[in-house]
Amino acid sequence: MMTRITEEVVREHGLSPDEYQRIVASLGREPNLLELGIFSVMWSEHCSYKSSRKHLRGFPTKGEFVLQGPGENAGIVDIGGGLAVAFKMESHNHPSFIEPYQGAATGVGGILRDIFTMGARPVASLNLLRFGAPDNPRTRFLVDGVVSGIAGYGNCIGVPTVGGEARFDPSYNGNCLVNVMTAGVVKKDRIFRGKASGAGNPVMYVGSKTGRDGIHGATMASDVFGEGGEERRPTVQVGDPFAEKLLLEACLELFRTDYVVGIQDMGAAGLTSSSVEMASRGAVGIELDMDRVPRREEGMTPYEIMLSESQERMLMVVRKGAEDAVKEIFSKWDLDCEVIGRVFDGNVIRIVEGGKTVAEIPVPLLTDDAPVYDRPSKRPAWQDEINSLDVSSVPEPSDYNASLLKLLSSLDIASKQWIYRQFDHMVRTDTVVLPGSDSAVVRIKGTDKALALTVDCNSRYCHLDPRGGARAAVAEAARNLVSSGARPMALTDCLNFGNPERPEVMWQIKEAIEGIKEACLALEIPVVSGNVSLYNETSGVSVHPTPAIGMVGLIEKAACHTRQWFLADGGIIALLGNDGPGLGGSEYLRAIHGIAKGAPPELDLFLEKAVHQACLQGIRAGIISSAHDVSDGGLAVALAEACLNPDGPVGAEVELGAEGPRADDALFGEAQSRIVVSLAEDDLDRMREIAEKAGAPFRVIGRVGGASLKIGKFIDMALDSVRDAWSGAFEKFMGSR
Amino acid sequence: MKFGIIVFPGSNCDHDCYHAVKHVFGQEAEYVWHKSTSLEGFDCVILPGGFSYGDYLRTGAIASFSPVMNEVVSFAKNGGLVMGICNGFQILTEAGLLPGVLMRNKGLKFICEHTRLRVENNESRFTSRYSGGQVVDIPIAHADGNYYADSETVARLEGEGRIAFRYSTSDGSVSVAANPNGSISSIAGILNEKGNVLGMMPHPERALEGELGSLDGRGVFESILGRVMP
Numbered sequence: 001m002m003t004r005i006t007e008e009v010v011r012e013h014g015l016s017p018d019e020y021q022r023i024v025a026s027l028g029r030e031p032n033l034l035e036l037g038i039f040s041v042m043w044s045e046h047c048s049y050k051s052s053r054k055h056l057r058g059f060p061t062k063g064e065f066v067l068q069g070p071g072e073n074a075g076i077v078d079i080g081g082g083l084a085v086a087f088k089m090e091s092h093n094h095p096s097f098i099e100p101y102q103g104a105a106t107g108v109g110g111i112l113r114d115i116f117t118m119g120a121r122p123v124a125s126l127n128l129l130r131f132g133a134p135d136n137p138r139t140r141f142l143v144d145g146v147v148s149g150i151a152g153y154g155n156c157i158g159v160p161t162v163g164g165e166a167r168f169d170p171s172y173n174g175n176c177l178v179n180v181m182t183a184g185v186v187k188k189d190r191i192f193r194g195k196a197s198g199a200g201n202p203v204m205y206v207g208s209k210t211g212r213d214g215i216h217g218a219t220m221a222s223d224v225f226g227e228g229g230e231e232r233r234p235t236v237q238v239g240d241p242f243a244e245k246l247l248l249e250a251c252l253e254l255f256r257t258d259y260v261v262g263i264q265d266m267g268a269a270g271l272t273s274s275s276v277e278m279a280s281r282g283a284v285g286i287e288l289d290m291d292r293v294p295r296r297e298e299g300m301t302p303y304e305i306m307l308s309e310s311q312e313r314m315l316m317v318v319r320k321g322a323e324d325a326v327k328e329i330f331s332k333w334d335l336d337c338e339v340i341g342r343v344f345d346g347n348v349i350r351i352v353e354g355g356k357t358v359a360e361i362p363v364p365l366l367t368d369d370a371p372v373y374d375r376p377s378k379r380p381a382w383q384d385e386i387n388s389l390d391v392s393s394v395p396e397p398s399d400y401n402a403s404l405l406k407l408l409s410s411l412d413i414a415s416k417q418w419i420y421r422q423f424d425h426m427v428r429t430d431t432v433v434l435p436g437s438d439s440a441v442v443r444i445k446g447t448d449k450a451l452a453l454t455v456d457c458n459s460r461y462c463h464l465d466p467r468g469g470a471r472a473a474v475a476e477a478a479r480n481l482v483s484s485g486a487r488p489m490a491l492t493d494c495l496n497f498g499n500p501e502r503p504e505v506m507w508q509i510k511e512a513i514e515g516i517k518e519a520c521l522a523l524e525i526p527v528v529s530g531n532v533s534l535y536n537e538t539s540g541v542s543v544h545p546t547p548a549i550g551m552v553g554l555i556e557k558a559a560c561h562t563r564q565w566f567l568a569d570g571g572i573i574a575l576l577g578n579d580g581p582g583l584g585g586s587e588y589l590r591a592i593h594g595i596a597k598g599a600p601p602e603l604d605l606f607l608e609k610a611v612h613q614a615c616l617q618g619i620r621a622g623i624i625s626s627a628h629d630v631s632d633g634g635l636a637v638a639l640a641e642a643c644l645n646p647d648g649p650v651g652a653e654v655e656l657g658a659e660g661p662r663a664d665d666a667l668f669g670e671a672q673s674r675i676v677v678s679l680a681e682d683d684l685d686r687m688r689e690i691a692e693k694a695g696a697p698f699r700v701i702g703r704v705g706g707a708s709l710k711i712g713k714f715i716d717m718a719l720d721s722v723r724d725a726w727s728g729a730f731e732k733f734m735g736s737r
Numbered sequence: 738m739k740f741g742i743i744v745f746p747g748s749n750c751d752h753d754c755y756h757a758v759k760h761v762f763g764q765e766a767e768y769v770w771h772k773s774t775s776l777e778g779f780d781c782v783i784l785p786g787g788f789s790y791g792d793y794l795r796t797g798a799i800a801s802f803s804p805v806m807n808e809v810v811s812f813a814k815n816g817g818l819v820m821g822i823c824n825g826f827q828i829l830t831e832a833g834l835l836p837g838v839l840m841r842n843k844g845l846k847f848i849c850e851h852t853r854l855r856v857e858n859n860e861s862r863f864t865s866r867y868s869g870g871q872v873v874d875i876p877i878a879h880a881d882g883n884y885y886a887d888s889e890t891v892a893r894l895e896g897e898g899r900i901a902f903r904y905s906t907s908d909g910s911v912s913v914a915a916n917p918n919g920s921i922s923s924i925a926g927i928l929n930e931k932g933n934v935l936g937m938m939p940h941p942e943r944a945l946e947g948e949l950g951s952l953d954g955r956g957v958f959e960s961i962l963g964r965v966m967p
Contacts, residue, residue: 060920148846151846152847154746154817155788155794155847155849155878156791157749157751158750158787158788166928239786240791242746242747242788242790242793243791245747245749245791246746246747247789271872289854332747333746419844420849420851421848421849421850422846422847422848423847423849424847424849424878426849426876426878426943426949427749427750427753427786427847427878428753429753429756429757429942429943429945429946429949431949432949433836434950443948445756445760464925537835558948559948690889707875736844
């Protein structure tokens, strides 16, 4: 620990000179290298949210369902009957771009740990993926690796991957996005939190041994400490889903006892962040003895041990005297479990090696006193240009059938079966609505209830209008849940942006956060957990702003849910919501005309809410037999998708409104707040009444039946060609089944 | 009837099998830890799906050395009913209770989807409630379900009526296109010589309740129960 802290060492730890001065001033001395390492990870963007924290503060986080808002390992909502649901979404973008299989796999591992740490058994995972342009040479490689990685981890651990979203855009050429979400079910009175308490209680370590993988600043550490020939470890960790499965089962077994005081997973920044955050939440001190940490290799320094990001590890505080009983549970599962420290009255984190203190830092300096930046922001100069769109200069297609086929085979719209076929989406035998519909529905055994889950974000909208796009993402997520008969309870977000030190990116961040807030307030859906991923930038190109929204809804009667597909026994097709202009930023403009411009469609949140209410009531009353949200590709694509019932395609004949926008807009425009529903003719009056009471526009547009899809005088296509275009595109792109 | 559901480290369909036996069929069910050395009192033992020991070696290879497998072998030798589903099937082949091996799927990817199976033998203790040639909808979820055995073994399985299920189209024709994983002779499930051990890659426990999309897995459990409780 005699290494001098030079400017270079500070820089290599990702700290600015100002931040270093702040550390020296608050400690009242120079930190040693270990302490610097601890500061650097705790003050990193990932742990401290220093660029976004100020703006995240205004999120609505309370509501009738909320038991646990942001700040814990995951958010928790109350679903009644003594049960609760913990859920969260996280990003693993950077590692996945470097090593797609392991990057994505460890992302899944991390989010699963966040959920079962709280005492919940994970019941469903989802993912939101973004890749570069389809013709970018790296895209296929990344798709293949990321999908295999998610499958490899999720399938092995036995948590169904039930849904997701994948989109492609050149802005992700240098930075793919891999956001993963997991939900778990926990008894309301058996929730565990990451809070240390009780002076004298032992701090225990459980799970895989600590190795030199993923050490922050590994390069520098090697240079400084290397005695020659030391390997440089990859910064991407390798996941071991089998170890995690054991950890999951052992932890859930442990949670049936009353030994645990607090528990937290060792995710990013491993032992450092887990111990510091637990001490911080409990306002206590924690002492860790490096000699007692289970290690994978000899000669590891405290710096390496504290900063390792080895996977599948947990830190817990247990009741004094319960150590042996706890060890016994883990030894049944063949897992390492050691007492590595203790809780004491005070507020410092103390690291001991060979009986000597090698680091000591007041906890608040690492957490509450971490820097918070109000970084400068500026509306980008390019904004006017990308928002300008003269629709009249866009020619209407001569062959609408061909346009529809092209849209259906666009990778953003086409069936994602190639992806979800690789995920075990049925394990646990609870998946009532399989992937492919608006949202996945997972029943909860032993109750009548089910959860609906979705992830959404239209990142092109967010690029054109970050605030409007973020609002639309929340609205669409809620619409997807409602379309399956679920009442939205709460959301988790994963805010993926470029470099916040660019004022234009900072503007996008602020705008998007405001957009989420507006939609949350209007739709009364609180934010209960989230994650921020910044610096998604390569060679000066930032990703499109991508505030991914993961949302969970409750279906009180599991049997009373809907899917997006028309049913074979026919009925009336109706539209909840209004027609309106919707070409700006549409998939139609991009796919058919090569234009990614304009202002995304207007979103009236009051109308949105009325549509949700009408849809939900119609489903609960047993009137609506199918419901599908109108989004990418507009009404025509929504109708085509509704026809492609996996149990066998069902035709439809629909008329366009007499008035309204030009034909391509009416067919492919993405006017917001619309849901296509089908119902029996006899129920029409009751449904009209429900819609009227809710204040939602409702209009009959056609009828289910036949072997083709007909829309006005524009579309007339055999279902076979509709299906082939939609279901074969992704496979064709990947070059294999 | 009392079912034992073996739990290997990494089993992940153990809860599903328990739910099936206990809650769908109202039978007695107990988990059996892989270190257990007794199967006394059980009428039927299920080796559930999952990734035992992470399947880091060859699927099922390490689990076949678990202490409980000695008991499973003698349980089967004494005529007890043993059913291995997915990873359980893989373990049964590794333990020598069933012939052949399960290799990586021909497409090299994990596949989870509903498949159609043709019932090849409806006279076994596991399939008697089906009609011969009946086509059933039971999902698969595996990366290593590509069954292989030498031609002599396949001919013997065929001749002795030990092929329980084959992948087929919904109208019951067996073809390369209807074979999801490349299994030789489209084999999805096989029986041992005495007919008291079944191994199958598809998951009958995922097709027992209407809300999950298919009831066709019931036949397997009803056959087992029918045998003991006619």
